[in-house]
Amino acid sequence: MRVYSKTLKEFLDAWPGKKRFGIYRFLPLFFLLGASLEFSMINWHVGEVNFYRTYKRRQARKIAEEILASREST
Known part of the structure; x- marks a missing residue:
């Protein structure tokens, strides 16, 4: 593992569980980062919009276009 920052290397080496868990000792950290991103x-909200409203709107538009395309083809 190449670490270019001495401070970062010291921080990563100080993280507990190196001997027992190896690289997997960082999994709880990544789990918490993922949960905070999801939250x-x-x-x-940016104005009235957040990620999930935008996603649901795109999915609804896609489903409606598929239904209209299938009706036009028959």
Whole structure:
């Protein structure tokens, strides 16, 4: 593993569980980062829009276009 920052290397080496878990000792950290990202995508609004409203709108538009395309082809 190449670490170019001495401070970062010291921080990573100080993280507990190196001998027992190896690289997997960082999994709880990544789990918490993923959960916080998911929470922010749900709860942070830009105006009246957040990520999930935009996603649901795109999915609804896609389904409606598929239904219209199947009706036109028959």
